[in-house]
Amino acid sequence: MPKLIPVSLLALGLFTVTFAVNLQAPLYDAYAAESDVGATAVTVAFAAYVGGLMPTLLLLGGLSDRIGRRIPIALALILGAVATALLVQxxxxxxxxxxxxxxGIGTGLATTAGTAYMTEILGADRAKNAALIVTSATSLGFGGGALATGISLGVQGPTLLPASYIVLFIAAPILAALAFGLPRIDKxxxxxxxxxxxxPSGTWMFGAAMALAWSTTGMTIAVVPLELAAN
Incomplete structure (x- = not known):
């Protein structure tokens, strides 16, 4: 199998996993209204992502080394679809x-397996290229999900089942199945x-900057939709 095919499928799978993460962001105000809660509660809900992500990274960081890369990636795709289906139901x-x-759990599973898998497919001598592809795919996914739902709502009007959700429901199971067809390179x-x-020594300032940026982004994503809806 040419490397382009597994690289493209893996990148698309990682994109889809992160695409699901912020897919529901434009509907935060609708979910808050259903439960009659305010911005603080929505921020807590946003932070629940970290509650799933961090334990997965720490406690299951070596999972893909033990059972292979494909299962965690497929499971992450299914978790994204299940989480979104729960919001619809x-x-x-x-x-x-x-x-x-x-x-959060899905992202933790996919990111720990995805970078290692991409490096194994491309080869250790192209580790930088592998990291670039994974970073690009996941970054586009994080932003693309909210954008897709926003566009869907703009076209469809108010709905709890935007077209972006439907796209995820179709794509995630297909990509999860295709993940098992990827070459098994790891042992x-x-x-x-x-x-x-x-x-590593001397990197604390970069970690602190990322933490502040992530916190600010989380607050913005959680609060701004509510304020826009109120005004």
Missing amino acids: VPSWTSLVIARFLL PRPVSLLRLPVF
Whole structure:
């Protein structure tokens, strides 16, 4: 199989996983209204994503080394679809919290497996290219989900089932199935599932800057839609 095919499929899978993460952002005000909660509660729901992401990164960081790269990526895609389906079936603040938690788990599974898998497909001598592809795919996904729902709502009008959700429901299972058709290059190893973070000397300022940027982005995504709806 030419490398272009697995690289493209893996990049598309990682894009779709992160596409689902902020897919529901333009509907935060609708979910808040269903449960009669305010901006603080919506911010808590947004933060539930971290509650799923961080434990997955720390406690299951070595999962893909033990069972292979394909299963975590496929599972992440399915979790994204399940989380979104929950919001369609039960649109509420509680569902938003659960959905964000599941999306955090999915992102943790996909990112730990995805970068390693892309490097294995392209080869260790092209590790920088692999990291660039993964970063580009996930960055476009994080922004693309909210944008797609915003456009869908603009075209369809108010709805709890925008076209962007339907696209995810179609794409995620297909990509999850295709993930098992990707070449198995890695060799499972009996490593520890626990992966503690490593902070190289002199990098704390970069971590602090990223944390502040992420916090600001989270507050903006959670609060601005509510303010726009109110005005």
